[in-house]
Amino acid sequence: MANTSTIYALSSGPGRAGVAVIRVSGSKAREAVExxxxxxxxxxxxxxxxxxxxxxxxxxxxxxxxxxxAPLSETGEDVAEFQVHGGTAVVRAVLQGLGSIPGLRLAEPGEFARRAFEHGKLDLAEVEGLADLVDAQTEAQRRQALAQASGSLSRLYEGWRGRLIEALALAEAAIDFSDEVDVSVRAFEDARLRVARLRDEIAAHLNDGHRGEILRDGFRVALVGPPNAGKSSLLNALARRDAAIVSAEAGTTRDVIEVRLDLHGLPVIVADTAGIRDASGAVEREGIRRSMSTARSADLVLWLTESGLDSPPSEISRETTVVVRSKADLAPDGPNGALAVSSVTGTGLDRLTQEIAARAADVVGRLDAPALTQQRHRARLEQAIAALGLFLEGPTRDLELRAEDLRTAAHALGRITGRVDVEDVLDEIFGRFCIGK
Ligand SMILES: Nc1nc2c(ncn2[C@@H]2O[C@H](COP(=O)(O)OP(=O)(O)OP(=O)(O)O)[C@@H](O)[C@H]2O)c(=O)[nH]1
Ligand SMILES: [Mg+2]
Structure with a gap:
C-alpha cells in the first residue's frame, strides 16, 4: 500500500463555529484516539x-x-472523527496534539477522497461528483452533483463499457472461427449491430447541448451594448449590489465584471462589458475586444440600448440575442417589442429575470437522465466514438485491427471511472478538493 502514513485534517469549514469536525484516517487513527x-x-x-x-x-x-x-469507513481505512467545539484555539490545539503523534501528518487537499478511491469506495466519476457537491451553490447543481456522486454517470459509462466488451467477445469469436465462414460472419455482424447502437447512444449523450456542463459551471449571460446604455447599472440591479462602477461618462467599464445569481435554482453568471463603439484609446479598444469575446462565448446575449431599436453587430448577433431597452423610466411610452427595463425604478427587471431563467432552464433541460458534466469525460467519450467509427467503417479483412478498435474504445470509457490506468489524471482530480475532504 502506497499510503502508510496516517493523515488528519479539519474537515469542516475554517473559522469560528459551534462544532468543528477533525478527521483522522489510517493505521494510527486508533492510537490517536487511545x-x-x-x-x-x-x-x-x-x-x-x-x-x-x-x-x-x-x-x-x-x-x-x-x-x-476499517473497512467500514469513508476512506476504507480506520477513521476517527473528533467533533470538538468549533473555536479556533480548540481546533488549533487538537490539530497540534494530533501532529505530535509520530506517524501522523496533515492531509493534502483531496487526500481523504483519494484514499477512498484507492480502497475502492468511490470511482473517479463519483469522486468528481463529490467535489461538485461540495462546490454546489444552487439546487439544480446540488441535485446533479449528488446523482453523480451516487454513481449515476458511473453506471451509465460502465454499462456502455460492459456492452462494448460483449461486442469485443463477438469480434474475437469472429476471428477464432474464421475457418467457419458462416459462424464468423454472423458473430461479426452481431458485433457491428451492437456497436452501431452504442455509438448512437454515446453520440446523443455528447450532443446534449452541454447542459450538464452549463449547469455545473453556470449559464453565461453577457450584457452588451453601446456606451452609457446602462449595462453596469443593470448588472448592479440584478446583483442587488454595487458590483460595477456606474457613471454618466461614456466608456466607463473596461474590464469584464461578473456576478453569480441563483435564478430558480439555476446558476447564472451575468457579465457586464465595455460599451461597444469605435474607440480611439488602446485601453478602451482592448475592453471592447473583451466585450465581443464575452458575447461570443455567452449562452445568452442581452443587447441593451436606450432606443431598444438598433441591433447588435453581426459578429455577436444570433438566436441567443435578446434586445432590451434600457432607462424605461425616461421614456415610458417607448417603442413596443423590446423588453423595457429601468434600473432606477425596477420596471421590467422581474420580466427580464424570468426570461433569463426560462432560457437557462431551456438549455439545461430536464435533468432526469444523467448529463455529461466534465470536459474530461467528453474527451474520453469522443475518443471512444472515434474508435467505434473505425470499427464500423474500417476494412473487415483486418478483423484483428477491428477488435483492437473496440479495445481502444473500452479503454477510453474505463478511464472515466478509473477502472483502467489512471495515475496521470489522479492529481488533476484530487487537487480540486480542499484539505480535509
Ligand atoms: N434614468 C435612468 N438612468 C440610468 C438608468 N440606467 C443607467 N442610467 C444612467 O446612465 C448612465 C450610464 O450608466 P452605466 O450603467 O454606467 O452605463 P454603461 O452601459 O455601463 O456605460 P459604459 O460602461 O460606459 O459602457 C449613468 O449616468 C446612469 O446613472 C436607468 O434605468 N434610468
Ligand atoms: Mg459600464
Whole structure:
C-alpha cells in the first residue's frame, strides 16, 4: 500500500463555529484516539470524551468521538472523527496534539477522497461528483452533483463499457472461427449491430447541448451594448449590489465584471462589458475586444440600448440575442417589442429575470437522465466514438485491427471511472478538493 502514513485534517469549514469536525484516517487513527480520547469507543457509535494533549496530558476540550473501523469507513481505512467545539484555539490545539503523534501528518487537499478511491469506495466519476457537491451553490447543481456522486454517470459509462466488451467477445469469436465462414460472419455482424447502437447512444449523450456542463459551471449571460446604455447599472440591479462602477461618462467599464445569481435554482453568471463603439484609446479598444469575446462565448446575449431599436453587430448577433431597452423610466411610452427595463425604478427587471431563467432552464433541460458534466469525460467519450467509427467503417479483412478498435474504445470509457490506468489524471482530480475532504 502506497499510503502508510496516517493523515488528519479539519474537515469542516475554517473559522469560528459551534462544532468543528477533525478527521483522522489510517493505521494510527486508533492510537490517536487511545492517546487523546481514551477509551476507544465502539465502532460507529458517538461517545462523549475528554480530549487531552497526547504528550502533556492537558485537557483540550470535551468532544464527541466517533470511531469507524476499517473497512467500514469513508476512506476504507480506520477513521476517527473528533467533533470538538468549533473555536479556533480548540481546533488549533487538537490539530497540534494530533501532529505530535509520530506517524501522523496533515492531509493534502483531496487526500481523504483519494484514499477512498484507492480502497475502492468511490470511482473517479463519483469522486468528481463529490467535489461538485461540495462546490454546489444552487439546487439544480446540488441535485446533479449528488446523482453523480451516487454513481449515476458511473453506471451509465460502465454499462456502455460492459456492452462494448460483449461486442469485443463477438469480434474475437469472429476471428477464432474464421475457418467457419458462416459462424464468423454472423458473430461479426452481431458485433457491428451492437456497436452501431452504442455509438448512437454515446453520440446523443455528447450532443446534449452541454447542459450538464452549463449547469455545473453556470449559464453565461453577457450584457452588451453601446456606451452609457446602462449595462453596469443593470448588472448592479440584478446583483442587488454595487458590483460595477456606474457613471454618466461614456466608456466607463473596461474590464469584464461578473456576478453569480441563483435564478430558480439555476446558476447564472451575468457579465457586464465595455460599451461597444469605435474607440480611439488602446485601453478602451482592448475592453471592447473583451466585450465581443464575452458575447461570443455567452449562452445568452442581452443587447441593451436606450432606443431598444438598433441591433447588435453581426459578429455577436444570433438566436441567443435578446434586445432590451434600457432607462424605461425616461421614456415610458417607448417603442413596443423590446423588453423595457429601468434600473432606477425596477420596471421590467422581474420580466427580464424570468426570461433569463426560462432560457437557462431551456438549455439545461430536464435533468432526469444523467448529463455529461466534465470536459474530461467528453474527451474520453469522443475518443471512444472515434474508435467505434473505425470499427464500423474500417476494412473487415483486418478483423484483428477491428477488435483492437473496440479495445481502444473500452479503454477510453474505463478511464472515466478509473477502472483502467489512471495515475496521470489522479492529481488533476484530487487537487480540486480542499484539505480535509
Ligand atoms: N434614468 C435612468 N438612468 C440610468 C438608468 N440606467 C443607467 N442610467 C444612467 O446612465 C448612465 C450610464 O450608466 P452605466 O450603467 O454606467 O452605463 P454603461 O452601459 O455601463 O456605460 P459604459 O460602461 O460606459 O459602457 C449613468 O449616468 C446612469 O446613472 C436607468 O434605468 N434610468
Ligand atoms: Mg459600464
Amino acid at each position: 492517546l487523546m480520547a481514551a477509551p476507544l469507543p465502539k465502532p460507529r457509535l458517538a461517545a462523549f470524551r475528554t480530549v487531552v494533549h497526547p504528550i502533556s496530558g492537558e485537557s483540550l476540550d470535551r468532544a464527541v468521538i466517533i470511531w469507524f473501523a
